Amino acid sequence: MNSELKRICKTLRLAYVADIVDTIPFENPEQYLESLLHRELQLREEAKAERLIKKARFFSKKTLEAFQWSEQVRFPPHIDAKELCELHFINQHENVILTGSPGTGKTLLATGLGRKACQNGYEVRFYRVSDLVDTLERVWKEGKLQQFRNKFKKVDLIILDEMGYIPFSKDGAELLFQLISDWYEQKSLIITSNLEFSQWNRIFVDSRLTAALVDRVIHHAHILSFTGDSYRVTHALSRQK
């Protein structure tokens, strides 16, 4: 492609046209232009999804397709697997809570939904709760809490993995509570936990704080329970046979 055409593409912010111009089959002008621009758009969306996935900082590379649905996942009456995977809960600022014993696929499902959300153009953040609380305590001590909170302005979905594995300090609990209050009815949360709500006071020492937090989190929430044996154990056993 000549340099004038390159310059025009740049001005029009067509990032890919220059590279793909020779690869699009030509039948007639209209078809050619449509195919070319269609491909430009497609590549742009792919690049955006990649950027969003990087920013989300998932721990695992697995996607939603890796998740095998079974009877082990119990849904509340008003939603099913298909609707969940269509991600309407994000636009509605609703929460999804995945509870159940270790190894039952909660993190995998949370990650899969998060990756799909990125592919659909949503801003997502993935945190292990204990890491988030450590960060909160650090930025608070450094006087940068507000700066940290501002980082979530454009975020649509926040995944909090492993709520309840490690109890926090009183300060940590309060900081997390503040953050979750900020997000209330503004963002969507996916929370995974090995604890039933009745046991959340084990994480938050202060029972008033626990009650207030549970209240905010479960208002507008879809609560899925994961039952049965650990997938890791079952698969380790079946491989041995």
Ligand SMILES: Nc1ncnc2c1ncn2[C@@H]1O[C@H](COP(=O)(O)OP(=O)(O)O)[C@@H](O)[C@H]1O
């Ligand atoms: N339903 C499932 N389909 C496919 N893989 C699964 C499923 N459930 C669990 N796994 C796999 O088993 C392991 C444990 O799952 P994980 O999501 O970490 O469990 P949890 O977060 O509930 O402790 C992971 O390697 C995960 O990919």
Ligand SMILES: [Mg+2]
């Ligand atoms: Mg997990």
